[in-house]
Amino acid sequence: xxxxxxxxRRSFVIGxxxxxxxxxxxxxxxxxxxxxxxxxxPLIYSLRLSLTDLRAADAAGHWIGLRNxxxxxxxxFFWNATKNSAIMVVSSVTVEVVVGVxxxxxxxxxxxxxAIVRGILVLPMLITPIVVGVMWRSLLNPDWGLVNWAIVExxxxxxxxxxxxxxxxxTLILVDAWQWTPFVFVIVYARLQTxxxxxxxxxxxxxxxxxxxxxxxxxxxxMPAIAFAxxxxxxxxxxxxxxxxxxxxxxxARSTTTLAFFAFQNGFxxxxxxxxxxxxxxxxxxxxIGTTVLLxxxxxxxxxxx
Amino acid sequence: xxxxxxxxxxxERAVAYVVLVALGVFGVAxxxxxxxxxxxxxxxxxxxxxxxxxxxxxxxxSSYREVLYSQGMLEFVRNSIFVVGVSTLLxxxxxxxxxxxxxxxxxxxxxxxxxxxxxxxxMPPIAVAIPLFLMIKEIGLRDTYLGLILPYTAFSLPxxxxxxxxxxxxxxxxxxxxxxxxxxxxxxxxxxxxxPIVRPGMVTAALFGAIxxxxxxxxxxxxxxxxxxxxxSLGAATLVSAEHPIDWNISAVVGVVTVVPMLLxxxxxxxxxxxxxxxxxxx
Numbered sequence: 001x002x003x004x005x006x007x008x009r010r011s012f013v014i015g016x017x018x019x020x021x022x023x024x025x026x027x028x029x030x031x032x033x034x035x036x037x038x039x040x041x042p043l044i045y046s047l048r049l050s051l052t053d054l055r056a057a058d059a060a061g062h063w064i065g066l067r068n069x070x071x072x073x074x075x076x077f078f079w080n081a082t083k084n085s086a087i088m089v090v091s092s093v094t095v096e097v098v099v100g101v102x103x104x105x106x107x108x109x110x111x112x113x114x115a116i117v118r119g120i121l122v123l124p125m126l127i128t129p130i131v132v133g134v135m136w137r138s139l140l141n142p143d144w145g146l147v148n149w150a151i152v153e154x155x156x157x158x159x160x161x162x163x164x165x166x167x168x169x170x171t172l173i174l175v176d177a178w179q180w181t182p183f184v185f186v187i188v189y190a191r192l193q194t195x196x197x198x199x200x201x202x203x204x205x206x207x208x209x210x211x212x213x214x215x216x217x218x219x220x221x222x223m224p225a226i227a228f229a230x231x232x233x234x235x236x237x238x239x240x241x242x243x244x245x246x247x248x249x250x251x252x253a254r255s256t257t258t259l260a261f262f263a264f265q266n267g268f269x270x271x272x273x274x275x276x277x278x279x280x281x282x283x284x285x286x287x288x289i290g291t292t293v294l295l296x297x298x299x300x301x302x303x304x305x306x
Numbered sequence: 307x308x309x310x311x312x313x314x315x316x317x318e319r320a321v322a323y324v325v326l327v328a329l330g331v332f333g334v335a336x337x338x339x340x341x342x343x344x345x346x347x348x349x350x351x352x353x354x355x356x357x358x359x360x361x362x363x364x365x366x367x368s369s370y371r372e373v374l375y376s377q378g379m380l381e382f383v384r385n386s387i388f389v390v391g392v393s394t395l396l397x398x399x400x401x402x403x404x405x406x407x408x409x410x411x412x413x414x415x416x417x418x419x420x421x422x423x424x425x426x427x428x429m430p431p432i433a434v435a436i437p438l439f440l441m442i443k444e445i446g447l448r449d450t451y452l453g454l455i456l457p458y459t460a461f462s463l464p465x466x467x468x469x470x471x472x473x474x475x476x477x478x479x480x481x482x483x484x485x486x487x488x489x490x491x492x493x494x495x496x497x498x499x500x501x502p503i504v505r506p507g508m509v510t511a512a513l514f515g516a517i518x519x520x521x522x523x524x525x526x527x528x529x530x531x532x533x534x535x536x537x538x539s540l541g542a543a544t545l546v547s548a549e550h551p552i553d554w555n556i557s558a559v560v561g562v563v564t565v566v567p568m569l570l571x572x573x574x575x576x577x578x579x580x581x582x583x584x585x586x587x588x589x
Contacts, residue, residue, distance in 0.1 A: 023492040024413045031404035031467065032419075038438070038460030039426050045437035103329075111319075111326050120333035122579065126572050128521045128539050131561040134546045135340050138554060144355045146339050178336075239430035242523065245543065263432040268527060273436050280433035287428060 049277035056271035068278035078279070080254055081262035088173060088258055089237045095177040097230050100184025101222065105214065107185075108192050122186060124179040133246020136175045137162065165255040168248055172256050175247060176237060184229040191225035192218075231294050235287065259283050337565075343558035344369065351554050373559040378533060382541035383567060386520060389451055389537055393458035394515045397466045398508060400459070405470030406496050410482065420471070426464040431524045439528035449531045457525050462515030469514060473507025474500065510578040513571075520568060538564055 050068055054061025072078050103121070107114050124132065139147045140161040148158045161171045195218065203213050241260035244250060250257035250265065257265070259279065267276030343351055345361045347369075374380040407413070408420055438457045439448075447453035477500065485499045501508075526540040536544070542564045546557040572579060 020411060020413075024407050024411050027403040027407035027411070027492070027496075028413075030400045031423075031463065034400055034460060035423065035426065035463060038457055039429070039434065039464075042434040042437035042441065043429070045440070046433050049437065106322070106325065109322055111322055114326060117326055117330040117333065119576070120330055123333070123337065123569070126517065126565075126568050128542060128564050128568070130523070130539065130543050130546065131564050134552075134557050134561055135336055138343055138558065139336060139339060141554075144352055146335075146356055149355050235428045239428065241432070242521065242543075246546065260430060260432065263430070264524065267432055267436050268524075276432060276436060280430055283430045284433055287430070291425070291428070 046277045046280055049274055050281050052274045054273040056273065061274055064274070068275050069282075071275070072278050072282060077254065077257070077262065078259075078282075081257050081259045084169065084254075084256065085238060085258040085260070087169060088176070088256075089234050092173045092176040092180070092237050093230050093233050095173065096181045096184045096233055097226060099177065099181045100229065101188050101219075101226065103181070103185040104188040104192050104222075105218075107189055118189075122182050125182050127179070129179070129240065129242040130246035132175065132179050133243055133248075136171075136178075136247060140171065162248055163252060165253050168252055168255045172244065172247060176243060179243070180233055180236075183233060184226070187229040188222055188225050191222055195221050231291070234294070235291065238287065238290075239283065259286075340558050340561050340565075343555060344562045346555050346558075348553050348555050369555055369559050370563075373556060373563060377541070377545060377556075377560075378536070379538070379541060379560065379563050381534060382536050382538040383563070385451070385535060386538040387567075389454045389458060390516050390519050392451075393455045393519055394462055394466075394512050396455070396459045397462040397515050398512055401463050401466040401511070402470055402501070402504075402508065403496060405467045406474055406500060408467070408471045409474030411492070423464050424468050427468060431522070435524045435528060438525055442529050448529060449535060451535065453529045454526060454537065457529075458519045458522065461522065462519050465518060466511040466515045469511040470504070470507060473504045473511070476507075477503050506578065509575060513575050513578055516571075517568070538567075 049061070051063060051065060052061030053064050053068075107118055127135075139145050142148055142158065142160065142163065148161075151158045160167055162168055200213060200217060203217055204210075208216075238258075239260050241258065241264045244256055244258065244261045245264070248256040250261045260283070263276050263279040263283065266272045266279060342357050342359070345366045346357055347365050351357065408416065434457075442448055442453040442456070447456070481499060481503070482495060485495045490499065521539050523537070523539040523543045526537050527543070530536055530540060542560050545560050546552055
């Protein structure tokens with residue numbers, strides 16, 4: 001509100017061209033026009049597609065109303081993908097938050113040389129997810145992969161990481177956690193550096209146990225950062241399909257086909273544009289409901305998250 | 307009593323260092339393993355487990371030459387740098403003034419508009435990829451650089467606006483007021499006063515926009531047909547997709563070639579990475 005009155009005074013003092021409205025229009029206009037053309041319009045286009053039976057081979061699809069959506073609700077593969085998405089998002093975010101917070105606390109000891117290790121741990125985030133997939137397919141290869149070799153050397157039975165229906169989803173979650181735990185770690189660690197030291201020290205002097213200090217003082221203070229990281233990760237895990245593309249291609253037996261991958265398969269492999277668009281819209285619906293619920297608890301806008 | 311506590315402290319510290327070293331080793335191991343595999347012949351990988359640490363220059367040269375030249379990876383890297391560079395630059399040019407308006411100027415519907423732009427960051431790629439492809443085809447840009455640059459600019463734009471709002475918000479308002487007293491217009495203020503201050507922020511925003519687009523391959527899968535125009539992630543995707551059986555040494559080379567430019571780039575701008583990640587989270 002203060003800005004409002006200030007800006008009003010400015011526009012009065014300064015010349016005509018700089019009138020506030022004109023300024024807003026000129027500064028914001030190009031960005032909005034661009035997003036309308038290349039983000040909003042495609043999104044509406046997608047909605048229209050979802051009401052047709054357009055396939056790559058046809059010149060034009062036919063209007064079929066809500067049939068795609070009806071088919072979708074009867075498609076067992078859709079429900080399978082929905083279930084897989086739910087499992088993947090919830091488990092990978094849980095793992096990432098727990099390990100990420102633990103890492104942040106560990107690095108908060110500020111051991112000598114920890115800056116280098118921190119730099120190393122951030123690397124997975126920067127790697128193309130497809131390459132992450134291939135990298136782990138090598139590491140987990142049942143015949144010659146390094147991980148299985150080590151497991152056998154240590155005298156354990158080697159898990160069929162990617163080949164079995166029971167394991168593949170767990171492996172996908174682990175690999176996703178390997179790539180994205182650093183994201184949670186970096187955010188929580190940065191937040192940790194801004195916490196007031198005196199409160200924590202006072203509690204320690206009062207004889208609180210270290211777990212008690214963490215549980216009752218540090219953790220509540222970290223909560224906004226953790227929530228922020230968790231929401232980001234949840235949405236990204238939900239919508240991304242490229243790690244699956246590189247790691248499992250949705251298999252075996254569709255056990256790692258999430259909604260995002262299901263949509264990709266329909267839209268690219270089967271070239272079934274209308275159906276893929278319907279899946280995409282179901283995803284948007286889930287995202288909208290999910291983020292509306294989540295955003296009640298988390299403030300995401302920069303500059304206002306005090 | 308006190309002696310016991312000191313010993314316990316020391317022991318804890320020792321354990322902590324062991325954990326630290328282990329983290330470091332486990333952190334680099336997958337990368338080192340990929341590099342080692344990329345130096346091997348196909349047959350060596352299958353026969354010798356774990357791979358030996360002796361290397362033959364001839365093998366290395368021939369695998370890398372195959373990937374870089376015969377498979378065209380070098381060209382893909384060049385294409386990616388061009389497409390990502392131009393689209394990131396475009397997004398910065400369009401996005402920075404918008405972020406400035408969000409940070410400094412009052413207007414109606416600001417909050418909703420900001421949230422809408424932010425929510426585009428979370429769009430499932432598949433929701434827009436097919437329509438974007440059909441649009442690009444319609445305007446005759448299928449299989450061109452521009453056909454990728456236009457959608458990619460839209461992909462990184464919300465991210466860049468969002469990160470830049472955070473950086474503009476950090477600039478004290480006294481600076482605006484002082485400049486305004488000196489008779490600066492909004493545009494003069496943005497150009498001469500603000501931009502020099504938020505330049506590090508622009509690097510961060512550009513970095514994150516670039517990573518985002520560097521990894522994109524869904525739209526590229528639709529838009530690009532000619533091999534000569536493929537981007538690196540599209541090239542990598544077609545070479546190493548989990549759908550096909552693959553040559554493990556070649557796929558490791560593809561991995562190394564894909565990852566190295568990104569790692570080099572991020573080393574150069576390392577200090578901006580943490581700032582970008584925490585933009586908005588930690589204030």
